[in-house]
Amino acid sequence: MISIETTIFNKKFSNCLMNASGVKCMTIEELSNLKNSESGTWITKSCTLSPREGNPSPRYVDLKLGSINSMGLPNLGFEFYLDYVLTEHEMGNDNLFFSIAGLTLENNIKMLTQIENSDFQGLVELNLSCPNIPGKPQTGYDFERTEEVLKKVFSFYTKPLGVKLPPYFDMVHFEMIAEIINKYPIQFVTCINSIGNALYIEDESVVIKPKSGFGGLGGAYVKPTALANVRMFYKLLRKNISIIGCGGVETGRDVFEHILCGASMVQVGTQLMKDDVKIFSKLSSDLKEIMKSKNYTSLSDFKGKLKEL
Numbered sequence: 001m002i003s004i005e006t007t008i009f010n011k012k013f014s015n016c017l018m019n020a021s022g023v024k025c026m027t028i029e030e031l032s033n034l035k036n037s038e039s040g041t042w043i044t045k046s047c048t049l050s051p052r053e054g055n056p057s058p059r060y061v062d063l064k065l066g067s068i069n070s071m072g073l074p075n076l077g078f079e080f081y082l083d084y085v086l087t088e089h090e091m092g093n094d095n096l097f098f099s100i101a102g103l104t105l106e107n108n109i110k111m112l113t114q115i116e117n118s119d120f121q122g123l124v125e126l127n128l129s130c131p132n133i134p135g136k137p138q139t140g141y142d143f144e145r146t147e148e149v150l151k152k153v154f155s156f157y158t159k160p161l162g163v164k165l166p167p168y169f170d171m172v173h174f175e176m177i178a179e180i181i182n183k184y185p186i187q188f189v190t191c192i193n194s195i196g197n198a199l200y201i202e203d204e205s206v207v208i209k210p211k212s213g214f215g216g217l218g219g220a221y222v223k224p225t226a227l228a229n230v231r232m233f234y235k236l237l238r239k240n241i242s243i244i245g246c247g248g249v250e251t252g253r254d255v256f257e258h259i260l261c262g263a264s265m266v267q268v269g270t271q272l273m274k275d276d277v278k279i280f281s282k283l284s285s286d287l288k289e290i291m292k293s294k295n296y297t298s299l300s301d302f303k304g305k306l307k308e309l
């Protein structure tokens with residue numbers, strides 16, 4: 001028997017696949033489709049204290065090798081997603097991920113205070129890396145600010161929490177951010193968010209409307225960057241911090257590579273947009289096929305065991 005079960009914090013998941021926050025997880029209908037799919041779990045759309053329409057359209061475009069988006073955090077507001085995860089809790093599901101992305105530190109604190117005081121027993125993914133809000137820098141690229149956020153959060157928050165990071169590209173930056181994260185009781189790190197502020201051109205024109213066409217890049221374009229981030233954080237973070245890999249997952253081979261680099265769970269974004277939730281059964285069976293061909297029976301047989309020359 002080949003198992004692709006995994007553990008994050010003290011939670012067991014029968015399958016190591018889930019959606020990336022933002023993809024097919026904004027409405028009840030989309031969340032129900034994820035629930036009924038063959039993913040191991042799912043995460044809600046990053047939310048803000050108040051509902052948001054997001055940026056003007058076109059704001060998401062499929063590209064030959066991925067996608068570009070400038071959604072601008074459209075979401076139904078914190079109360080909606082808190083109600084949703086609490087309803088799931090009442091039905092006995094405490095394995096959900098709840099993504100929050102306050103527009104200010106104060107708003108993140110307000111949302112986390114309510115979660116702390118609620119019956120929510122799942123995992124919070126604090127998004128420190130949205131690239132698409134005009135005038136708002138990505139927190140994860142400001143090391144002092146990141147430390148300030150974590151210090152404030154962990155001054156009162158006691159439930160399991162992880163952070164969603166932007167991609168890093170410099171060895172010293174990896175070390176700097178890892179040093180900060182290692183100081184706090186963080187349970188997992190999700191890497192990477194889209195590569196921010198890319199520019200895609202067709203027929204002498206940009207392809208998305210917001211921010212003069214600049215937007216977050218996802219899909220095959222970003223896989224090598226995603227794998228580098230998963231690998232570096234696997235090496236640099238405390239061993240009890242799990243890595244959730246995200247970026248460029250189209251095939252079972254891509255899932256396999258994320259795990260080989262050190263991921264305990266793998267998120268699917270662009271390809272989930274393209275194929276909808278049926279992608280999860282395909283990725284699971286393809287991953288099991290690869291494992292079978294290598295005589296691996298569980299993820300621990302190869303997780304983090306990337307060979308070096």
Ligand code: RRO
Pocket residue numbers: 022046069070071072073074101127129130131132193194216
């Ligand atoms: O909503 C978005 O524009 C968005 C978010 Br919050 C994010 O974290 N990453 C992304 O590519 N788009």
